[in-house]
């Protein structure tokens with residue numbers, strides 16, 4: 623157990639068993655006890671009521687109830703404690719700036735959602751991921767940087783939004799389902815994007831992100847253009863990205879492209895927070911049979927190969943498609959469904975990786991020859 627400076631107002635005799643019990647409560651995402659993970663911020667006692675302050679470095683509101691129950695049960699084994707009053711907060715770690723790009727005003731972490739191959743469900747995953755982060759208690763924005771097929775406005779039901787500018791420089795952003803959104807789709811017309819070259823597109827996207835009036839955000843999710851070419855590479859250099867989530871489907875052709883994506887992020891020193899395997903399986907609503915339509919374990923195998931986490935596996939599911947296509951993504955349409963819980967678990971896993979990165983002095987990145 624690490625040495626505490628003692629912000630805790632407990633007597634010596636009570637402090638020791640309380641800290642021991644709290645450190646036996648292992649955070650499932652950080653793999654550390656609550657004391658070692660610096661989650662416990664205050665301790666006090668009034669008569670037999672222990673007052674406990676917690677601050678999580680990743681958003682996890684949906685987990686609070688179970689965690690408090692488990693902590694209370696453990697602490698109540700001490701004769702000095704009858705009751706536990708818990709106050710819980712969330713604050714992400716300060717971003718580790720290892721990119722050459724300057725920090726963007728009001729934004730703590732930029733998370734890129736990318737895929738090597740088009741059509742694997744990157745935008746659907748990005749939008750539900752952003753909404754899941756918000757549902758878990760974070761302040762979230764999404765930037766639709768997919769110049770080839772900006773679909774976030776439709777997925778958030780904000781197609782008619784047009785940014786305005788009071789000072790001729792900074793543009794307003796849209797707000798939907800509790801998150802802030804900006805899209806390259808609000809700016810480009812028809813097939814203009816098809817003729818954009820790498821540096822031009824990256825410059826325009828960099829400008830879009832910097833000249834948007836973002837409110838204070840814990841995370842800005844960037845829905846990247848598909849592929850691993852010039853645009854993706856220079857965008858990663860224009861924007862200070864804290865980490866990347868790589869979306870793939872399990873079949874070989876998609877995982878081969880996902881590997882290229884990981885190599886690209888390695889080249890520009892952006893940590894890969896993990897892999898999301900989308901359309902991982904089809905669950906037959908009639909018989910409950912699980913069918914691996916696009917092959918099995920593709921995402922898991924890349925995760926193992928590159929030593930990055932598999933953040934989660936999402937089913938091929940008609941509701942995911944219908945709800946995203948109608949402007950009401952699954953995480954808001956059915957917040958307590960199994961699929962929404964999967965997105966929330968992916969959100970917790972990815973952001974807890976940022977905590978681990980912030981806690982490591984040097985970031986070790988595996989360079990491969992691919």
Ligand SMILES: Nc1ncnc2c1ncn2[C@@H]1O[C@H](COP(=O)(O)OP(=O)(O)OP(=O)(O)O)[C@@H](O)[C@H]1O
Pocket residue numbers: 737739740741742743744745746747768771773848900901936937938939940942943944946947
């Ligand atoms: N898990 C899923 N189950 C069912 N349909 C899905 C799932 N994920 C995505 N889709 C559907 O697949 C289609 C493509 O998804 P999406 O636009 O998110 O892909 P993309 O990788 O961002 O594509 P692009 O490369 O064109 O930007 C959409 O119609 C979407 O609703």
